Amino acid sequence: MGMELFILMLIAFMLAASLIAIETRDLLSSVIAMGAVGFALSVIDLLAGAPDLAITQVVVEVVSLILLVRVVTAREETQPVPSDALRTAVTLLAGGIFLAVAFFAFGGAGGGATVPPFGQPVLTSANPGVSADYLARTAEQTGASNVVMAIVLDYRAYDTLGEATVIFVSILGAYAILRRVGRRKEARA
Amino acid sequence: MNQHHGMTLIVKNTTRLVSGFIAVFGVYVALTGHLSPGGGFAGGVILASAGILVVLAFGREFSQRLVTETQYHLYDSSAMAAMIILALLGYLAGGFFVNFMNATSPQSVGESVGRLNSGGTIPLFNLAILVKVAGGLAGVFLALAAFRAGGRSQGADAPSVALPGGAGEKED
Numbered sequence: 002m003g004m005e006l007f008i009l010m011l012i013a014f015m016l017a018a019s020l021i022a023i024e025t026r027d028l029l030s031s032v033i034a035m036g037a038v039g040f041a042l043s044v045i046d047l048l049a050g051a052p053d054l055a056i057t058q059v060v061v062e063v064v065s066l067i068l069l070v071r072v073v074t075a076r077e078e079t080q081p082v083p084s085d086a087l088r089t090a091v092t093l094l095a096g097g098i099f100l101a102v103a104f105f106a107f108g109g110a111g112g113g114a115t116v117p118p119f120g121q122p123v124l125t126s127a128n129p130g131v132s133a134d135y136l137a138r139t140a141e142q143t144g145a146s147n148v149v150m151a152i153v154l155d156y157r158a159y160d161t162l163g164e165a166t167v168i169f170v171s172i173l174g175a176y177a178i179l180r181r182v183g184r185r186k187e188a189r190a
Numbered sequence: 191m192n193q194h195h196g197m198t199l200i201v202k203n204t205t206r207l208v209s210g211f212i213a214v215f216g217v218y219v220a221l222t223g224h225l226s227p228g229g230g231f232a233g234g235v236i237l238a239s240a241g242i243l244v245v246l247a248f249g250r251e252f253s254q255r256l257v258t259e260t261q262y263h264l265y266d267s268s269a270m271a272a273m274i275i276l277a278l279l280g281y282l283a284g285g286f287f288v289n290f291m292n293a294t295s296p297q298s299v300g301e302s303v304g305r306l307n308s309g310g311t312i313p314l315f316n317l318a319i320l321v322k323v324a325g326g327l328a329g330v331f332l333a334l335a336a337f338r339a340g341g342r343s344q345g346a347d348a349p350s351v352a353l354p355g356g357a358g359e360k361e362d
Binding site: 154155172 | 223224225226227228229231232235236238239242246259266267270273274287289303304308309310311315316322323326327329330333336
């Protein structure tokens with residue numbers, strides 16, 4: 002229970018930081034508030050028993066923070082978005098939909114299917130219990146002692162291939178935008 | 191922040207001391223991904239951050255003398271190809287992405303669980319993802335740095351180079 006309270010405090014911190022990131026006029030403060038959200042998320046990962054995720058989150062957060070700070074300090078142009086009636090209406094509508102979905106998901110209408118309680122994910126409580134099967138048979142089936150890696154790179158390797166393809170394509174796109182050959186041609190013309 | 195000559199002497203000396211250790215730690219996190227928390231993606235980002243540190247501290251010309259963007263892109267692409275070839279090799283044992291060197295298959299080369307060469311193709315995939323992620327991230331960062339510096343030095347004769355999408359033509 003103590004850990005749950007700590008996680009709730011971290012979530013409150015993340016909400017506050019993301020509000021600051023949205024509302025502040027200074028782009029650098031906004032970027033740093035985004036970084037605070039990411040680091041708090043990595044602490045939550047660690048508390049919830051997911052060190053693989055926590056390592057990846059910290060490392061990616063550091064690199065993306067460096068990139069964003071570098072980009073933001075290179076150019077200082079901020080355009081505050083004017084608030085109008087339509088924007089407020091859309092925001093209120095989205096908030097209302099979120100509240101309604103949360104109400105039904107936590108069994109507010111007395112329905113059957115609800116979100117499982119904290120610490121008991123679906124894969125352990127559902128009937129076949131595939132999670133227990135992974136834990137019991139990973140060592141003999143794959144030979145890896147880190148079950149997360151065995152799932153990511155053996156049982157569900159298609160998923161990893163898709164993820165790698167996404168990274169590859171996005172990096173190709175970045176190279177295509179940033180290439181210098183096209184710039185030189187356009188500069189001469 | 192002077193783009194062409196990097197940062198101060200303190201930063202340069204610290205980078206000289208630390209960047210090698212960062213790179214080795216990234217490779218370690220990826221190579222022991224099947225034994226302990228970590229994996230190819232996290233290791234790749236750590237390895238890329240060593241390259242990013244060199245770009246930040248010494249400037250882009252120094253780092254381009256070490257590795258250019260094209261070389262980074264070559265690493266990225268060849269690691270992607272290696273990943274797909276490794277997945278295709280799974281047909282030796284029956285299907286795409288089948289772990290053909292794991293503990294139960296006849297081609298097994300692994301020792302007991304917990305040793306470095308256990309896990310069949312899992313460490314090999316981790317290695318491919320390490321090279322892929324490191325090459326991709328460090329290459330994009332170097333390309334960004336080169337792009338900015340290029341825009342600044344050309345500023346006199348080509349004031350605003352038009353790019354589709356309006357990405358980054360307002361450095362000066």
